[in-house]
Amino acid sequence: MRAEKNNGCKVVNTRIHTITTLLQDTLLQHDLLNDHLYTELLNNQTLDKICGPEGLRFKYERASVLNKYHNYFWTGAQHSMDWQMLKSIQEHYLLLRKKAESDTKLISSDFDNLLSEDNLMYLHQNITSALVNPELEVETGIDEFEISFIIPSIWRESIFNELCCDGVIKERHYTNEGYDRRYGSSTQFQYRTGGIFVFHYMATQGDCLVSFRLSQTPWRNIRHFFNCFKQGLDRNYQEFLDHAKVTRVDPYMLIKGYPLPLLLVLEDYTPNGEAISTSCYRENEGFARSIYSGDRFKSSHFIFYDMLLKFLELKKGYIKGKKPIKTRQRFKKLFDKACSVFCISKIERRIHTHKNGSKNNSINDINKLNGHGFERLKFFSPLALLEVSHSIRVKIFEHGFANVADELLPKQRESLRKILAKPQYQLYFDHKTVMQQHINNVEKLQRIIKCPDILPNNIKL
Incomplete structure (x- = not known):
């Protein structure tokens, strides 16, 4: 393998493997890949006839699995x-x-x-x-992303009301011990096409933290979540933007x-x-x-x-x-x-x-x-x-x-x-x-x- 310098950088003369070309899939392409997967899996007629609470939960969990582990469900690799x-x-x-x-x-x-x-x-x-x-x-x-802020409980309930729409499940979230000690309460909103947004909050003081994984969540669902956030807060959304703090971000x-x-x-x-x-x-x-x-x-x-x-x-x-x-x-x-x-x-x-x-x-x-x-x-x-x-x-x-x-x-x-x-x-x-x-x-x-x-x-x- 020969390495040589070119304009101050090393350039390696090596072939670009077919497999890596086939598996190009950055987060910016995430929605496009999801559309392909939904055609084959999420919109499968047999699966979509599933009904009842357990069937509905399966659909939602299935989407998050496909989003995060999309590389393993891509048939193109086998032809490399x-x-x-x-x-x-x-x-x-x-x-x-x-x-x-x-x-x-x-x-x-x-x-x-x-x-x-x-x-x-x-x-x-x-x-x-x-x-x-x-x-x-x-x-x-980006995998995990967290943002913390303080809002009155009435604002929080307004956001929750906006998020309770078709395609989104609201339910109690069983959080980890650290967040339990700090916030005491948590609710999660799960999207049919992938993504779980966890809302941790103190019932009286107004301290809140929202966490979600971008690796499981299509961009359109992130847009929808924060659009509901904006609709719920209305003219107070700018105040939220001015004071909210990003506490964690996990690039990978x-x-x-x-x-x-x-x-x-x-x-x-x-x-x-x-x-x-x-x-x-x-x-x-x-x-x-x-x-x-x-x-x-x-x-x-x-x-x-x-x-x-x-x-x-x-x-x-x-x-x-x-x-x-x-x-x-x-x-x-x-x-x-x-x-x-x-x-x-x-x-x-x-x-x-x-x-x-x-x-x-x-x-x-x-x-x-x-x-x-x-x-x-x-x-x-x-x-x-x-x-x-x-x-x-x-x-x-x-x-x-x-x-x-x-x-x-x-x-x-x-x-x-x-x-x-x-x-x-x-x-x-x-x-x-x-x-x-x-x-x-x-x-x-x-x-x-x-x-x-x-x-x-x-x-x-």
């Missing part, structure tokens, strides 16, 4: 020349993970299939191309076709030069499922996690969980249509503006919000794994690459450092393009909140 390679990597990865979660101690030969030279070269080409051309090959978006990027343990990425430094605290979440003493870079309890931080595992856990919960039998059967039919299941690694930045000390957390200033931190990410080629010892490989898989340093002996750390210092393993990352895409998404959200459109009556919510 790279599909067999992607499936092979996924199968070897899941087999190795399953073996690690048993009591069996992994030996060097257990890694031979997944870490074959062909697989690692393919992944090297894949990620090199994606990091150089993120505009074309990396999906970006997806590296498609990539198993999490092979994603060799770490946060290179902190803005103030302090050491970065890292941690990971493991289950049954197996491989890392999520890796945290930064103190997740006290500040904004990165989290690297496995979208494939999240999807498989979601599938298991819906099919084998405590839902009624008919609902589980319906979800089984839905997940049977997931024909493009492959590895996806997600890099998410959780920005807590109140913990950052950010001054740009008003609605008018969220386009200036700092703390994205993607410029601090440093990527390494998976080909480096061909040189590391078996013991270091196991530690990387168990604890995550970004978190592995504290788990290694001094000699192992020095050995890994020398390998990663080689120029052929250090990858160029066009972080400016990724950050600009995040800014574009935030600015679009900002425009919608400030001036929500009035939607035509024929648009399904």
Whole structure:
């Protein structure tokens, strides 16, 4: 793989994989993809004949699943020349993970299939191309978004009345313990075509917080929600805009076709030069499922996690969980249509503006919000794994690459450092393009909140 400089930037001569071209789907294209999915799934006549409370709830939950995990329901991937390679990597990865979660101690030969030279070269080409051309090959978006404000209870009830319309379910929300302690009450509004807006509030004092996931919500539903907000507040909407504060925004990027343990990425430094605290979440003493870079309890931080595992856990919960039998059967039919299941690694930045000390957390200033931190990410080629010892490989898989340093002996750390210092393993990352895409998404959200459109009556919510 030859890298050369061009106008101050590294340009990598590598082919653009068919699979990444097929899977281009940024958040800005979200509504278009949803329309395609609804044609095949949401508007399926058999499913739309479902009636009753459980059938209605299934429709709403189905939409959120399709929106967030749209990559796994896209039939185009199967027609790619790279599909067999992607499936092979996924199968070897899941087999190795399953073996690690048993009591069996992994030996060097257990890694031979997944870490074959062909697989690692393919992944090297894949990620090199994606990091150089993120505009074309990396999906970006925003997951969780929170906004806090204070309004009289009569204003809140007026908003609730506006939101109670066709296509929107109002119900009690069972929130997490932290929000329960602070607010005491919560109501959620769920849209038929995807999206759950949770309204936390104090019954008497007027403190409120609204949270929703853009990854589950089409833009048109966000417009509708804030349009109802505006209609409910009427001339007081400007006062809401002037005083509301954005308390959390989670921009992310997806590296498609990539198993999490092979994603060799770490946060290179902190803005103030302090050491970065890292941690990971493991289950049954197996491989890392999520890796945290930064103190997740006290500040904004990165989290690297496995979208494939999240999807498989979601599938298991819906099919084998405590839902009624008919609902589980319906979800089984839905997940049977997931024909493009492959590895996806997600890099998410959780920005807590109140913990950052950010001054740009008003609605008018969220386009200036700092703390994205993607410029601090440093990527390494998976080909480096061909040189590391078996013991270091196991530690990387168990604890995550970004978190592995504290788990290694001094000699192992020095050995890994020398390998990663080689120029052929250090990858160029066009972080400016990724950050600009995040800014574009935030600015679009900002425009919608400030001036929500009035939607035509024929648009399904």
